[in-house]
Amino acid sequence: MSSSLYIAPPKSRAAIREYATMIRRLLPGGDQPRLDIVRALEVHLTRLDERFEFSVLETWEMGENHALAHVNELRIEVRSDVYDGAVAGSGRDRMTLAHELGHLVLHADVRLSRRMPGAAVRPFEDPEWQAKCFVGELLIPKSWRALIRNPEEAATYLGVSKDAVITQLNAWQREGT
Template sequence: MPKLDKEYYFQVATHEELGSSHGLTIRDGDEVSIMLREDIYERAYAHEGRDRGTVAHELGHYLMHARSPALHRNFGGALKSFEDPEWQAKCFQGELLVPRHLVTGMSPYDVARQCGVSMDAAEYQLKLYAAGK
């Protein structure tokens, strides 16, 4: 990330600091950072699929939303699902960690093992691909 964005900043926070949040992408003026709760960071580093997903999800927020002030505002009314930053980050996470061209024809178990994601994430992404999405 530092090669893509010289302003990139990453920090590990305590459970007390983040509480129930596993990770956050924070914008403060021109400064943007990804903050992960320490237990999530440690498990992601140990290749736990669900926590790797959290890291990818926050990276999606960072790349798609963090530097775009327009995407931080909702001017009222319901968002279409594809306009929702959480939906977008979840899609980014799935596409990054479970690329369609590498998992075609694989079982959820094989996807989870080969891509380093949770079984839930493997099943979810394969279901999307099977539906043509």
């Protein structure tokens, strides 16, 4: 069962892939295997929508939160150590930034419902599951599948974690592709 407090309108992995593909097409360098997620958030998204804001905050300001998406305000806040890690190429930190972008892309202008305590949320209605899928589809696009010979090399090449590559490979296998 999901720990999410909210329920989002249902989205399949295939639908989420379309959103990620659209974002890649709009971004300079989106046709390259390793998407520069930091530059996308710092520079390019503001050019696509002037309302978008990206802020790096100190650890004491963010507390336990590595990053936050304020979907109604089109704003992402990231903890400084996570930002520094993403700039340095840390797969986990790059994925954190992409996760928050996923919330903005998938959940801005969407009405989320509050989940009743103890009620199950189907994965495709879980905003966290949707954002995780977005990360995989954005940073490990299916169009680059032929390049993935082994998960460890792919993780280094794409700038993500080995576990993320394995998760994507398993998802594609479940889809029968």
